[in-house]
Amino acid sequence: MKYISLSTQDIKEMMKVIGIDHLDDLFTTIPEKIRYPGALKIPGPFSEPELVQLFQEMAEHQNSYASLTSFLGGGAYPHFIPAVVDYVSSRGEFVSPYTPYQPEVSQGTLQAIFEFQTLICQLTGLDMANASLYDGASGAAEAVLMASRITRRPKVVLAASLHPQYRQTIRTYCRNIGLILEEVAFTEEGRVDLESLDKLVDNQTAAVVVQSPNYFGVVEEWAPVFQISRQKGALGIAVIAEALSLALLQPPGEAGADIATGEGQSFGLPLAYGGPYLGFMACRQEFIRQFPGRIAGETIDVEGRRGYVLTLSTREQHIRREKATSNICTNQAWCALRATIYLELLGRRGLRELALHNFYKANYLREELSKIPGLSLKFKGPVFNEFVLQLPVAPSQLEPYFREKKIIPGVKLEEDYPQLKNCLLICATEVHSKDQLDKLVEVMAAALDHRPKKGGQS
């Protein structure tokens, strides 16, 4: 739909028809005492060049991702985004409509969503996928709720190595509905403690939730985990925060997962300010009626031509209301579109190659850093594109050295895991050149050498 602005004359005529004298009269239904008095106190108006200059000055005072070398991971990953993704997703037909799901006029959008769902099924090895959720964290929460509905059981076992913010989000969603959340610890290897898991899971457990690669970057073995859950009649929920790993590792569906969910940000979405991101979810055919979120389906029209629609809508809120499978009545359509373009551009082989790049780079960095005296690898388990480094001192002590070299070395883990003292979560992807990796090693070694040796610290 095109937008054509109104002239003063147009506005005058409309006011006459409505029967008002001032535009303010349109807001008389809002109680006066909550209306903002007068005009907003903001400077301006600025001309376009002035505005550009204003923001340039503001930006110079901040460290943008472009001016630093960052090795941050932990749920959001730096990846290269090809120009085609921006170009195609910026088309007016995709950017301007609001909730375009009416099949008569939205075949392009619905087809793209259907393709997205198909790609997610292929990557996860499961039967059905939905049109996307907000992000990995809420996806994990929705999966937990879904499992509790299906099994009608009150307990859920979460891996302690599941992303801390995902666990927090699950707790928020589960508040006040009588679900009991328990955590299973990780071993020295950095993986789920299977013995503990076996003891924790019983016939009251609705689901077991395990992330791989987990928050520490360690690749979990899903198969034994889901064997345990299946034995006790609980559902296996696989969580994937780094979606790219799906191109290299065993698909969760093949390992016995009943539901797979996670974060699709790695597929063509910039880090931005922590969003908008892209939750995905897939499940086995038998659970389809308990699936949350929108689902695009393929069908035929009255003339027998293939077309796409939203389907299984009676699960959703606008029809089933309080008995709906979720209160979500939206999806991340535009983000899912970008992911679809990204994946279809790279293709099966390209994606796998990209995943290998990540794997080699991170493992190279991991090996080189571990050679520095005083540093050690915290966990022995295999990693994809991030790993945990054990420092001899608190990472904050080394911060000045890194800041001077314009490097962010990694995520400090102690805040979320008090038992992981002086540990840093370091990520390397295809965006990090070998020079940058070597530079990190160099700066790290120098920082450890040069830090002031106070009494009691080695």
Add this chain to the structure above:
Amino acid sequence: MYPNDYYYSQDHEWIKVEDGQIGVVGITDFAQKQLGDVVYVELPEVGTQLEFHQTLGVVESVKAVSDIYSPVSGEVVEVNQALNDNPELINEDPHGQGWIVKIKIKDESELQKLMSATEYEKYIEGIEE
């Protein structure tokens, strides 16, 4: 159209009493017409204890979802498994093959709360106006 030996509820369920105080329950022809093509039926588990007017399941059509209310108190002794693969039986034969559950009736006097065929026919005429 509406069998004389059935009882009918205001929510358009019917119940037919068989030997041994078993009530066969389904939804009426009026209800299935209103719903449209039935695509899915959520059946209760055998053994479920039901109170009068408690939701025993759900009938889903392409455009709507409708709760099925129990016309009597009792225990679910059988569910119509055929509906899992052929939910359209409810549209095709709502008073016969489209039956939904069989309930062991706790208190037969509850049937007095329901309508006869004639009363039900008049009732839906009132709605259709």
